[in-house]
Amino acid sequence: MKIVVADSIFLTEEYRKRLEALGELEIYDSVPVSQEEFIKRIKDAEVVIVGRYGVNARALRSAPKLKMISLWQTGFDNVDLETATESGVIVSNVPSYAFDSVAEFVFALSLDLLRRVHLADMNLRKGLFDWKYYVGNQLMSKTIGVLGTGEIGKRVIEIAHGFNMNVLSVTAHPSSDKEKALGIKFVDLDTLLLESDIVTLHVPLTPETEHIIGARELAKMKPTAVLINTARGKVVDEAALIEALKEKKIAGAGLDVFEKEPLPMDSPLLEMHNVVLTPHIAFLSEESLDECTYMSIENVEMFIKGKPQNVVNSSVIKG
Template sequence: MKIVVSDPVFLPEQYRKKLEILGDLKVFESTPSSVEEFISRVRDADIVIVGRYGFSGKAFNASRNLTMLSVWQTGYDHIDLKAATEKGVVVSNVPDYAFDSVAEMVFALALNLLRKVHIADTRLREGNFDWRNYVGNQLMGKTIGVIGTGSIGVRVIQIAHGFNMNVISVTGHPSAEKERKLGIKFVDLDTLLSESDIVTLHVPLTPSTEKMIGAKELAKMKKSAILINTARGKVVDEAALIEALKEKEILGAGLDVFEKEPLPVSDPLTKLENVVLTPHIAFLTEESLEECTFVCIQNIERFVEGKPQNVVNPEVLTSLRLPKP
């Protein structure tokens, strides 16, 4: 059985050994320079661990022996799930990991913006010690609007209570019991946008959430409000956000994800002072990396045992194909 790690993931020695016990292991530690190079890496694999690189229908069609794809993250919008299912390939992900890390990053970005840390750091290195340039705003007592109440959204809510914040939320399944349990108030999106000092996004990328925050939604936010996106870049209409930031329609934005990744150095976002940018690292802590790799490999172990877990295309399980030993 041939196992391929197709692009960079966190894979310490103890996890490499686990995979080597299961089969013939090949690890690629660089990002493919082209789709063709990616296909050449995975073409003969029985099982593939994939990181952020897109697994297209073309790659699935070219894969001769592929039976299982273990996605080294929660999101799988970079995987052609339809093609995988048509080929009978089981796709598993790592659900519900890194929610502590991502939730903490929300407040790192928010505090950075509100207290102008990024600006103060740059100016101080240039010799400017004039404190009058850095008057900011505190979190205490502000209203935070949390869009999405999955594991990450709930953790954000819990941390927000520690800052004595008023929490309002939009969710697909509101209930009085959930309101009481979380100490929040469910509202509609328009109300959340107009009342929040901080709007933070915690929804998956789906047809219904793509560009859910556009020009119309940004116009409903307070001029003193900030937008935080640690979810998926395409949840926000980036062109509309850039315009809102340029025109000071909102105070600022903290972005860890983008419509196009890697973010080009020439992107207009990189020229704006009222935005804090990080390269899709909200999940990136030692604790979350360890957890992600553990589950990613456990997914493979369970699959080989004939007991697949965390499967995102369960239709394939009716005719499960296991790899040859």
């Protein structure tokens, strides 16, 4: 069994040894600079562990021995699942990790925006020491709108209660019992947008959620509100967001994900002072990295034992 770690992931000596015990191991500790390089890395692999690099139809068809892809992440929108299934390739992800890391990062971005931390730091380094430029707002008693009540959304809600915030939420499956248990109020999307001081997104990228926040939705938000996106870049219409920020339809945005990653250096977002930008790192803590690697390797181990787990294209097994 040839196993290829196809791009850069968190891999300690302990985890390396676990992989070596499973078969012939080849490790690449860098992101491929081109599709051709990625294909060259995986062409003879039977199992591929891949982080953020996309696995398209061309790559899949260039790896005839490939039997399994273990994703070092939760999202799987960067894999051509249709082609993988047609080719009989099992794709497994890490569905349950980094809840705390991502939820905490929501408030790191929110506090930075509301208290203008990034501006104060930037200007202090230039010698500007004057408090009146940085009058901000506190989280206490503000309303946060949480779009999605999966594990991360629920953790965000718990932290919000610690700040004594009012919580509104939109979910696909509302119920009075769930509402009571979470201490929130379920509303429709328009109400959430109209009433929230912070809108934070915690939905997967699907055809239904792509551009769920667009020009129409941004126009409904308070001019003093901020948008936080640590989910997937394409759940927000980035062009519409840029326009809303320019026209001051909303006060700011904290963005960890983008429609195109890496964020192009000519993006107008890079010139805006009412935006905090980070390079897809909400999940990035020592604790979550270890958890993700543990599970992605366990996915490989279970596949080799004939008991694949966390499979996102389950029809390949049923077929």
